[in-house]
Amino acid sequence: MRKPIIVGNWKMNLTVPVAEKLAGDVASGYQADWADKVEVVVCPTYLQIPAMADVLSGRVGLGAQDLFWEEEGAYTGEISANMLKELGCGYVIIGHSERREYLGETNEMVGKKACAALAAGLVPIICVGESQKQREADETNEFLEKQLLAAVDSIEQADMAQVIVAYEPIWAIGSGDPASPEDAEEIASLIRETLTDKYSQAEAQQCRILYGGSAKADNIAGFIGQDNIDGALVGGASLDAKEFVGMLTSVVK
């Protein structure tokens, strides 16, 4: 049984005190008896991460929005997996479409980052998703298969079960116009089949697949009710504690 997981991506938002308040509100909204039913993670900016450990009080997982694949050295501006681990992170988002689009992140870089995360004991949340143009040209499935296989290319079979894949159609991110749960399920099932072919049924069945793109409290139930969707990666709605905790409430119902 895969435990549902809801991951908040705070992106480049909030001051440290506001981030602390949001984290505290999420932690106090998360009920102790939900532990078996839903996992929750927040991914603040690097600068907010040190302030999180005490506020999240162990109930809510902590993640980063990126990392660099080398362990240390002359890589100005970068942060390694071990540095994140040292500050209490358990998860890291890799290959978000905004990084691919604005910072030129390639499939190869995404693959290296995912391996570095795993080597340090962090759970990588690998993002894949097609653009509106690819969708209109009917290239979605072919594009996603290639993107996914490139990202997991160097990941060992033994590590794959703990990897999380987030299907985030770019056109749905921040648009207020999510994919339909049925369409998202079709892609989640394609992702699982692709992983089954590359690894085995056992790994592919354990791997959690998330939907991301304008998910919120009043539509999460439709996604979570699908066979192959195990949660959501949430942008905008994760910045509002009431809305985010509302998503968790809907998942545990």
Ligand code: PEP
């Ligand atoms: C995201 O950027 O990962 C995301 C899913 O954003 P939003 O929920 O705002 O669409």
